[in-house]
Amino acid sequence: MKKGQALVEMVLGLGLAAAILPALTTSFFAARGGGVQEQIRMQANGRLREAREILRLLKEDNWANIETDGTYHLTLNNGIWNIEPNPEYNLDNLFTRQIILAPAYRTPTNQLSSSSSGNTLDPSVRHVTITVSWTNPIASSVIADYYLMRLENLTWIQTTLADFTLGTQLGTATTNTNGGEVILGSGGASHADWCAPSLSAINYDINGSANPNAISSAVGENGGPNQVIAGTGDSANGVALDHLAVTNTNPPTVSEEGTLPDSSPRIKTNSVFVSGSFAYIATDDNHKEVIIVDLNTYTESGYFNAPVNGNGAGLFVVGSLGFATVDNLLYTFDLTGKSGDRGAPLATLTLNGTGARLVVNGSYVYVAESSGNRAMEIIEFSTDGKTLNLRGWASLSGQNGVDIVVNSTASRGYLATSQGNVYILDTTSPYSGALPAPLGIFNTNGMTPKGIAVVTNNRAIVVGTGGVQQYQVIDITSENTPILCTNGGTTSGGLSIPSGVNGISAVQDEDGDTYSYIITGDSAAELKIIQGGGGGGGGTYANEGIFESSIFDAGHSVMFNRFTVTAIAPPPDTQIQYQVAISNPIGNCEGATYTFVGPDKTSGSYYAGSVSLPLGTGAGFTNPGQCLKYRAYLTTTNTNSTPVLYDITFNYSP
Incomplete structure (x- = not known):
């Protein structure tokens, strides 16, 4: 071989070695490092599975173990696993392991999600993210992202x-x-019949010299007597509040539980409401349009002072919310407590006219209005009472609302007007603006209505002053043609009470007996109790x-x-x-x-x-x-x- 050729071959060999050997070396170490990395990954997955299983056991032992959001790690003390804040470092002198607990949500289609946007929190599910990470020989991690559920309902x-x-x-x-x-409950015992009312019923002289025009009642609790609250309104000469107990006997008896002592100046009560151990009175006191009375002590417990001076009129209480009308304003106010000044209104809404009586059913307030071009308005309120929105109304030409009641399902409203009519309204869709035309109209034949109640057996009772009969029972079986109730073919569903009837409240007690409580102008017998029912003896059921x-x-x-x-x-x-x-x-x-x-x-x-x-x-x-x-x-x-x-x-x- 020639020397020159050998030199060329040597140079080529060295060149190839220089190109190939680094790649071979890198591949060798990479393969070796990859094996180590894979072993570490397997070890990390073991630590991941361990954390999942321990977390499951902690969840089953006590849901409170995983109920708080945050980043945690596991600890073992005396053979007992616990969960502690912050990640765990240098696990096996190699890993960082952390457990993140977060809320879980349900989508509108009931699917689980970690996002709160447009979804609903599910407190029985937790979103869990477990991460085990390491930095050598190559930085990496393994992650478990899943949900834990509370299965023991x-x-x-x-x-x-x-x-x-x-x-x-x-x-x-x-x-x-x-x-x-x-x-x-019973439609009425002992053959009592709404269509055959009798003034031989119970009469009671309410404390004070003024005629009352405000009444509220509630069924007695645990078999106790029914509660009746009456207040003056024609003048300030009577007691502001008289608390009466009416026994659940046949016939019932009446006794006075207590009165709100006279104040100075004396106040006039325009409306009352009783709930539990408190009574609420709407007054003409411009500093206390609503007064809260403790029925255990018969003292003023608290009050609501409307921002605008006026007379309290309509009044209703639901849970921790109070509702009141003062002139043309509807207020909600806070009753989480019952003492002292109840503070500024939670919400205020300007009515079309002057607010009269009101009633609350579901999330709606139904307000009868004694002026303006709407006889009744329907207002929706939020759970916290801080929002009021007008949703519907009844515009009845030439009519001014006096009192309003709705049935149990809120599908019907019964509105009495000062022009002598009772309107049956379709309130199935209270949020639809103007209500449909009235289903039916009843004329009281010259009486000026003061109040209305809906009782059992498809009957309504309207009371007032003037005309021939001041207590009239209406048969509302046919909504399109309400008529004065008849008994045995004879028109007898009314009573003549010349002194007038200023208000009515009706109850059905725990054993099914039904009564209307009315307050009249009879100075020695203002309260009258009339038993009603379906007639035909006991044993029948209410509708x-x-x-x-x-x-x-x-x-x-x-x-x-x-x-x-x-x-x-x-x-x-x-x-x-x-x-x-x-x-x-x-x-x-x-x-x-x-x-x-x-x-x-x-x-x-x-x-x-x-x-x-x-x-x-x-x-x-x-x-x-x-x-x-x-x-x-x-x-x-x-x-x-x-x-x-x-x-x-x-x-x-x-």
Whole structure:
């Protein structure tokens, strides 16, 4: 071989070696490093699985272990695993392991999501992210992103007589035929008939010299006497408030529980409302348009001072919210407490005319107006009372509203006007602006109405002054043609009370007896009690009734999943429907505001039976929530047949 050729081959060989050897070396070390990296990854996955399993055990031991948002690590003390704040560093002298706990949400289609945007918090699910990371030989990590659920749901059951007795009976009754059930109350015992009223009923002389024109009543609790609150209004010469107890006997007896002592200057009471151990009076005192009276001590407990001087007129209380009309303004005010100045209004709305009487049903306020070109307006309010929005109204040519009542399902309004008429209004869609034309009109034949009540057996009672009969019972069975009630073919559904009737309140007590309490101008017998019913003897049922449950307090915010019921409603005559109210406490669940809704989360819809409960918020409804009540609406068109509610169970995730 020639020397020159050998030199060339040597140079080429060295060049190839210089090009190939670094790649071979890198590949060798990379392969070796990759093996180490894979071993580390396997070890990291083991630590990841360990954290998942320990976290599952901690969740099953106590949900509170994973209930707080944050970044955590695991510790082992005396054989017991715990979860502590902050990541864990130098695990196995190699890893950083951290556990991030965060809220979980439900989409409108009930899918789980980590995003809150447009979704609803699910307190029974937690979003978990576990990360195990390392830096050598190559920085990397393994991650587990998943959800932990609370699977051990709890239940609230109402099935016994004791359970149902804690609720409120509005035209219903509890029996113990099969361990406790709810049925419709009696349509009236002892042959009592709304269509044949009699003034041989109970009369009582209310304290003071002035004629009262404000009355409110409530069914007695736990078999106790019914409560009646009456106040003066024609002048300031009577007591501002007289608290009476009416026994649940046949016939009933009346006794005075106490009065609000005279004040200086004396005040005039224009409207009253009783709820629990407090009474509320609307007055002409420009510094205290609403006064709160403690019925245990008969002293002023607190007051609401409207920003504009005027006379308090309409008044209603729901939970921790008060509603009052002062001239042409509707106010909501805070009643989470009952003492002292209740502060500035939560919300104010200017009415079309001067507000008269009002009533609240669901999330709506129905206000009769004594001036302006609308006889009645419907206002929606928020759960906290801080928002008022006009939703509907009734424009009745030449008519001024005096008093308004709505039925239990809020599908009908009964409006009395100062022009001597009673209008039956379709209020099924309270948010639709102008209401449809009245379904029916009843003329009182010269009487000037002062108040109206809807009672059992498809009857309404309108009272007032002037005309021939100042107490008139209306048969509203046919809504298009309401007529003066008749008994045995004889028109007898009215009474002549020449001194006039200034107000009415009606109750159905716990054993099904039904009464109207009226306040008149008879100076020695202002209060009169008239028993009513369907006639034909006892044993018949009322046409409709509402059972409202006691409060269930879950202790904290929970997800209410569903409810199941056991009930019978023989078709075609009877029916049971349900609404549910879920809220959060204001101080406690007793102070919460409850809005009863159906499946679309509005007060105009009803559940037919066992069903899953919706999530999210609606008009006063929120799920998750802490406080729950339900209503059962019982109806029948055959007064010899009643639906029966045997039990109801609510399932919730704690």
